Amino acid sequence: MLAKEIERAGIPAVYVTSLPTVARMIGANRIVRGPAITHPFGLDEDERRRIVERALDMLETDVEPNTVWEVEE
Amino acid sequence: MKAVHYLNQFFAGLGGEEQAETQPTRLDGAVGPGRGLQAELVDVEIVATLACGDDYFAEHEEEALAALLELLAELRPDVLVAGPAFGSGRYGYACARLAAAAAERGIPSVAAMHEDNPGVGEAGAAYVVPTAVNVAGMRDALPRLGALASALASRRELGAADEEGYLVRGFRRNYVAEKTGAARAVELLLAKLAGETRTEVAGDMDRVEPPPAVADLSSALVALVTEAGCVPQGNPDHLQSVRAQGWFRYDLGGADTLASGRYESVHGGFDVTLANEDPNRLVPLDTVRGLERAGRVGRVHEALYTTTGNGTPVVVATKFGQEIAGELRDAGVQAVLLSGT
Incomplete structure (x- = not known):
């Protein structure tokens, strides 16, 4: 809901979550799938860097509503 | 029981676009589509028709609403019916705003318009009966509008949107179901296996258009x-x-x-x-x-x-x-x- 309201205010927001199905259901638009509920940005710095970069890329992209991006290994 | 019907200048027979600046006015009895609507009402009489030019309402909303509400207060109807406005944006908006304001003041109110009419989002606690996108849908709309208006005038407690034929308003009401959740879930599953997908929890979340990407x-x-x-x-x-x-x-x-x-x-x-x-x-x-x-x-x-x-x-x-x-x-x-x- 936070993602949706922030985007409603005109600010692009990327939502990193391990539960993209739920994120889509509530209407988030920019969603990046994180690896786990307990650590959506991964365990180590390399993994975190990949996830954050992917999220930033999504902020720089015009997307269709309800888009989910995966992070490559 | 008494109904008041709201129409724009065109449907009230006052004129076309050249009369769109017409100020709120009261006409006796049913007028224009109100005559067809009257035939569909049960124990309800249209005692007056209120009309207003689409442009006048759009440009002087506060004054228009105040004048229309004053007329409504004098008439003390059991139900307000607005439209049908079909796909007309200005007309649909006026219908919805008036119906919402009347509903706020305790007058059961229903507007009719196409589901994509921008007025739909302005109807507040009033009901909206969906119609076709243009006036060709009048004949189909009036019986449904009449049935809901009659039900509202009688103060009968209305059922769910799909049963009563109005657009979902976004309110949820608690009720005691006859069957347990488990039994209802199995029924839905069997229906789905038979090719019919139904749900008790409609996807009524509103959607937001994604803002454009960050430029830099x-x-x-x-x-x-x-x-x-x-x-x-x-x-x-x-x-x-x-x-x-x-x-x-x-x-x-x-x-x-x-x-x-x-x-x-x-x-x-x-x-x-x-x-x-x-x-x-x-x-x-x-x-x-x-x-x-x-x-x-x-x-x-x-x-x-x-x-x-x-x-x-x-x-x-x-x-x-x-x-x-x-x-x-x-x-x-x-x-x-x-x-x-």
Whole structure:
């Protein structure tokens, strides 16, 4: 809901979550799938860097509503 | 019982676009489509028709509404019927605004228009009966409009939107079901296997168009927001671990990382052991600071926004989102990295 309201205010927001199905259901638009509920940005710095970069890329992209991006290994 | 019918200048027979500036006026009895509507009403008589020019309403909404409501107050109807406006935007808007205002004042009210008419979102607590997109749908619309208007005038308690033929208003009413959830779920499953998909929980979440991409992230102010319950160690403001009552803003003070021992998660919906070993696993401040130094992002907003996304009702979470969004906008934030669990 936070993602949706922030985007409603005109600010692009990327939502990193391990539960993209739920994120889509509530209407988030920019969603990046994180690896786990307990650590959506991964365990180590390399993994975190990949996830954050992917999220930033999504902020720089015009997307269709309800888009989910995966992070490559 | 008495009904009052609202029409625009065209349907009231006052003239076309050249009469769109017509001020609110009262006509006796049923007029134009009101005659067809009258035939569909049960124990309800259209005692008067109120008419207003579409342009006049759009340009002088406050005065138009005030005048129309005054006429309604004199007439004291049991139901207000507005339209059908079909796909006409100005007309649909006027119908919806008047119906909403009348409903607020305790007059049962129904408008009729196409489901994509922008008026639909303005109808408030009034009912909206869907119609075709143009006047060719009049004959189909009037019986349904008449049936709902008669039901409203009789003060009968209305059933669900699909049973009564109105558009979903977004209200939920509790009721005692005859069968248990398990039995109803099996029924839905059997129906689905037979090729008919039904649901008790319609996807009625509103949608937001994605804002355009950030033009230049390397000069943008980027904020970190989280639903993962990240707070300073010791949780000084007592953020709830479940069903959060609020959100908090913490100054990052230029910190390079969310250090273990200085930040923790109080989220009650998952095991926070890994998160508390390194809170950057929930809010990646260390990585984002690195990217700030490298010029990949312009600046990190020095306020971390946090709440607990765990069992929070939608309406509450929406309010948090609106409040946080307002602050971010005021601070000139151009992009948000939000983490949830």
